[in-house]
Each structure stands twice: as C-alpha cells, then as structure tokens.
Amino acid sequence: MRIKDKNRGRIVDQADINLEARYRLNDIFSTAWLGYALSAVAQLSIADLITEEPRSFKEIAAKAGLHAPSLYRVLRAAAANGIFVEHPVGSFSHNDVSSLLKGNHPFSWRGMAIMWNHPSCLRGWSVFSESIKDGRSGIEHAFGKRLYEHLAETPGATKAFSDAMVSNSAHTSGSIARQFPFQDYELIMDLGGGVGTLLCAILQEHPHLRGVIYEIEELLQPAQYNIDSCNLTGRARTEAGNFLKKVPPGPDLYMIKNSLWNWQDDDCRHILSNVREASQASKGQLLIIEYVIDNENAPWSTLYDLQILNMPGGRARTMSEYEKLLCQSGFAIDSVELVEDQTLVLCVPV
Numbered sequence: 001m002r003i004k005d006k007n008r009g010r011i012v013d014q015a016d017i018n019l020e021a022r023y024r025l026n027d028i029f030s031t032a033w034l035g036y037a038l039s040a041v042a043q044l045s046i047a048d049l050i051t052e053e054p055r056s057f058k059e060i061a062a063k064a065g066l067h068a069p070s071l072y073r074v075l076r077a078a079a080a081n082g083i084f085v086e087h088p089v090g091s092f093s094h095n096d097v098s099s100l101l102k103g104n105h106p107f108s109w110r111g112m113a114i115m116w117n118h119p120s121c122l123r124g125w126s127v128f129s130e131s132i133k134d135g136r137s138g139i140e141h142a143f144g145k146r147l148y149e150h151l152a153e154t155p156g157a158t159k160a161f162s163d164a165m166v167s168n169s170a171h172t173s174g175s176i177a178r179q180f181p182f183q184d185y186e187l188i189m190d191l192g193g194g195v196g197t198l199l200c201a202i203l204q205e206h207p208h209l210r211g212v213i214y215e216i217e218e219l220l221q222p223a224q225y226n227i228d229s230c231n232l233t234g235r236a237r238t239e240a241g242n243f244l245k246k247v248p249p250g251p252d253l254y255m256i257k258n259s260l261w262n263w264q265d266d267d268c269r270h271i272l273s274n275v276r277e278a279s280q281a282s283k284g285q286l287l288i289i290e291y292v293i294d295n296e297n298a299p300w301s302t303l304y305d306l307q308i309l310n311m312p313g314g315r316a317r318t319m320s321e322y323e324k325l326l327c328q329s330g331f332a333i334d335s336v337e338l339v340e341d342q343t344l345v346l347c348v349p350v
C-alpha cells in the first residue's frame with residue numbers, strides 16, 4: 001500500500017523495498033549538502049546574528065550583507081532538518097543544536113563546522129577513490145603532500161584546523177579534567193596538545209599540577225596566548241618539537257589526544273617508542289585519549305575513520321590494535337575508561 005509518510009513527507013510503499021532504499025541513499029547524499037550549507041553558515045557567522053527571539057531572515061541578511069532569498073532557503077532547509085527553528089513569516093530563532101554554531105558559545109562547534117568542509121578537506125574527498133586504491137590520504141592525492149606539510153604552506157589553514165580542535169576539545173576537556181585521576185601526577189606533557197585547551201582545563205581543575213604543550217612551531221604563539229589568558233603563566237609552558245623524532249624527558253605523565261589516529265602504524269610506533277625512551281628517567285606513564293572503534297563498529301566511529309583516511313591518512317583503531325602497537329613499543333595497558341565519546345587508555349612502561 002502506498003501512503004504518505006507523515007514524518008518525511010514522501011510516499012512510501014511497504015511492498016516496494018526499492019523505493020525505501022532509494023530514499024535512504026538520497027537522504028545520505030543530501031545530508032552532505034546540509035553539512036556544506038552549515039559550513040557556509042559558520043563561515044559567515046550567521047548564527048551570531050540569530051537570537052533566542054525569532055528574527056526575520058530579511059533583517060539577518062541586511063545586517064550581514066547577504067542575499068536575503070538565498071539566506072531564507074538555507075535557514076529553511078536547516079530548520080526543516082532540526083537546526084534552528086522557523087517561525088511564521090520567515091523568522092528564525094535558535095535551538096540547542098544551532099546555538100553551538102555561535103562563535104561565542106562556551107562549547108562552540110563553529111570551528112569544526114568550518115574545518116569539516118575546509119577547501120583542503122573537500123579537495124581530498126574529490127579524489128577519495130584514489131585513497132581506496134592505494135591507502136594514501138585524499139589530501140596527499142590532491143596536493144602531493146601529507147596533511148601537516150600541506151597545512152603549513154596553506155595560508156590560514158593551520159589556524160582553521162587548530163580552531164576546530166579547540167571546538168572539539170572544549171566540551172570533553174572539562175569532563176576529562178574532572179574524571180581522570182590527575183591528582184596522582186605532578187608534571188604533564190601534552191604531545192600535539194594544540195593550543196592547550198585540554199592541558200589548561202586540567203591545570204585549572206588541579207592547582208598543584210604543572211604542564212607543557214609540545215607542539216609544532218606554528219601553534220606555540222596561540223598556545224602561549226591561551227596559557228596566559230587562563231592565568232596559568234607560571235605553571236604551563238610551550239615547547240616546539242616533532243614527536244616523530246624526539247619526545248623530551250621529565251614529565252611523570254605524557255598525554256596524546258586525538259593524534260595517534262592521524263598516523264599510520266609505523267609512525268605511531270615511532271611516536272610511542274620516543275615516549276617510552278623519554279619516560280625512562282621519570283618512569284613516566286602515558287595517557288592516550290582517542291576515538292576507538294568498539295566491538296560493535298559504532299557507525300559514527302567508522303565514519304570518523306573515513307575522514308581520517310581522507311585527511312591525515314591515518315586510521316581509527318580498535319582496542320586490540322592499540323594494544324598491539326603499545327606492546328611493540330614497550331608499554332602495557334593499565335586501565336581503560338570512557339569519557340563522553342573519547343576512550344582514555346592509561347599505559348605504563350614495561
């Protein structure tokens with residue numbers, strides 16, 4: 001029987017499974033267009049012009065200097081898909097999801113919304129079929145360079161990606177700082193710690209701790225700015241370096257968050273062995289914070305894995321894959337804990 005599906009506004013026919021299957025595929029591809037539109041909304045800071053009270057699209061367009069009819073179509077599509085709320089006569093207000101697109105939201109997702117459809121990222125996807133043929137990243141096929149080399153020579157790109165990491169870490173950092181027993185340590189080094197969103201949250205939560213952000217040269221200045229803005233100048237510092245080549249000794253806890261999955265197994269073994277060597281003197285432990293593919297292959301984690309293949313050319317891993325890498329690098333797993341969607345793996349030297 002052919003009936004109109006009230007939720008999705010289309011004719012469905014339980015006897016015609018091809019119709020349902022076609023809708024399903026169309027929904028998947030058109031959701032990607034919603035992502036592109038929301039990246040544009042984020043780039044143009046449109047969410048900052050929308051308030052809790054309904055506001056007309058014409059007023060928003062006039063304020064931002066945008067083409068009003070096109071802005072209406074974007075906001076209508078977003079609202080129809082659960083982002084923003086549309087009110088009569090073309091007015092829009094925020095809901096919980098759209099609020100995260102505001103730049104000044106404490107848990108703003110604006111940086112991620114821009115990064116996911118950054119031109120570099122999209123160029124990678126455009127040649128993703130090549131990645132399936134040889135396992136090299138989309139970015140490498142598109143630009144002939146690996147992600148971090150490409151970002152370093154693309155104006156504004158390192159900042160766009162770093163802003164995204166701040167967005168991504170803003171929420172989880174507080175939860176990690178409260179839930180992991182950082183009180184047992186004295187000096188933490190965050191390897192590839194970005195601008196220090198996580199390290200600063202931990203130091204603010206645990207006043208006895210000191211910390212180091214170990215990063216590429218380009219991020220040291222914004223990291224130092226972040227340290228100073230958090231009033232942590234005396235307790236935290238930055239250090240430039242390349243964890244593929246060397247990890248400095250001294251800390252009793254090394255951390256590496258959402259970074260190992262950027263790298264292939266050989267590179268991970270280099271990073272982990274460098275941590276193992278550095279940890280010798282201080283008997284330092286290692287806390288890996290990572291998106292892990294669980295035994296059920298949670299759909300979101302398998303999709304993140306594809307973006308990791310597209311951009312840095314690394315891979316999301318299962319716990320047993322991490323266990324193998326750690327064992328090959330002189331570490332054993334002490335404990336595993338979940339905080340939000342992150343897995344915290346505490347590793348001890350063996």
Ligand SMILES: C[S@@+](CC[C@H](N)C(=O)[O-])C[C@H]1O[C@@H](n2cnc3c(N)ncnc32)[C@H](O)[C@@H]1O
Nearest residue numbers: 165169192193194215216241242243257258259
């Ligand atoms: C995916 S980001 C994660 C940032 C941060 N840990 C977080 O979770 O928000 C990876 C970080 O590793 C840094 N990075 C890349 N290659 C590096 C290297 N060879 N040595 C040290 N840091 C590196 C990047 O600059 C970037 O900030």
